[in-house]
Amino acid sequence: MEAKVGRFLDSIGAFFVGGDQIPWCSRDIIAGCEREVAEAANGISDELKNESIMRLSWALVHSRQAEDVQRGLAMLEASLANTSSPLQKREKLYLLAVGYYRSGEYPRSRQLVEQCLEIAPDWRQALTLKKTVEDRIAKDGIVGIGITATVVGLIAGGIAAALARRN
Numbered sequence: 001m002e003a004k005v006g007r008f009l010d011s012i013g014a015f016f017v018g019g020d021q022i023p024w025c026s027r028d029i030i031a032g033c034e035r036e037v038a039e040a041a042n043g044i045s046d047e048l049k050n051e052s053i054m055r056l057s058w059a060l061v062h063s064r065q066a067e068d069v070q071r072g073l074a075m076l077e078a079s080l081a082n083t084s085s086p087l088q089k090r091e092k093l094y095l096l097a098v099g100y101y102r103s104g105e106y107p108r109s110r111q112l113v114e115q116c117l118e119i120a121p122d123w124r125q126a127l128t129l130k131k132t133v134e135d136r137i138a139k140d141g142i143v144g145i146g147i148t149a150t151v152v153g154l155i156a157g158g159i160a161a162a163l164a165r166r167n
Helices: 002-017 027-041 046-061 066-080 086-102 106-119 124-166
Strands: none
Touching: 027 046, 046 066, 046 086, 066 086, 086 106, 086 124, 106 124
16 A cells, blocks of 8 residues: 555656656766767768767757757757758657757657657657657646636635625
8 A cells, every 4th residue: 555655656756846758968978978078079081970979969959958958959959950860860860859858859859759750759868858848738728727726726716715704
């Protein structure tokens, strides 16, 4: 019985804090990726440079720091126009969707993940992200409705109390 209560309370907590399955990335990993990009910039291989920039972009959009996420989004947006490979475009769209999700821009995230799924309709990772984004949009709608109902109730209660005092 105690285990059931614990799971129930955990699910309520996850509802309010947004327990998603998207991994987080630490500052140490980001710093390592930044060093890798700096080293690759001195190399001759454009492919190596692009791979290290993609790893850094991945790390940035998975960061807990909003400024890192914004930096990753800027890098990905800038590089998307120069992408010719459908596989690379799919990866960049997915990472952009993750970044916008982390930024709280859920409609933009959903739009990007849908573009990603146009390229690869059965890509499980993108399908999971789409469900996560849609669940978050629905949850925000429910919370918004609850707040609105509470405010309306308080206003109606205040009006009723003021009318009762008059009489």
